[in-house]
Amino acid sequence: MSEFLSTMYQKIKKKVGDLKRKGDSRSILEWIVFIFWSIVSFVKMFFVSLFYLDDDKDPKNKYSKRSWNASRHPSSQALGSVGG
Structure with a gap:
């Protein structure tokens, strides 16, 4: 920032x-x-950082942190929500 x-x-x-x-x-x-x-x-x-990157409630949201981490680190899918 x-x-x-x-x-x-x-x-x-x-x-x-x-x-x-x-x-x-x-x-x-x-x-x-x-x-x-x-x-x-x-x-x-x-606004993008406020509304899209912090929305962890919806796992189908492609901008959420959880799905972003899962798409970047495939091993986190097998271990659950690691780092999310």
Whole structure:
């Protein structure tokens, strides 16, 4: 999570530096779109992790931790829910 935030900070810092050099209205519009897209991608990542990755109640849910571990480690199917 902190790696994601530091990456976004570096990208925004670079964009602001580019804006100071260019100074035209097109670059300001690109900057606004970039910030909007960053916020949308962060919110999307948050909701995917909140609703899909933590849903262990439904074993048929392909995004649940239990089925994800079982698909990655076939030996866990024979041993039950190991590591889940």
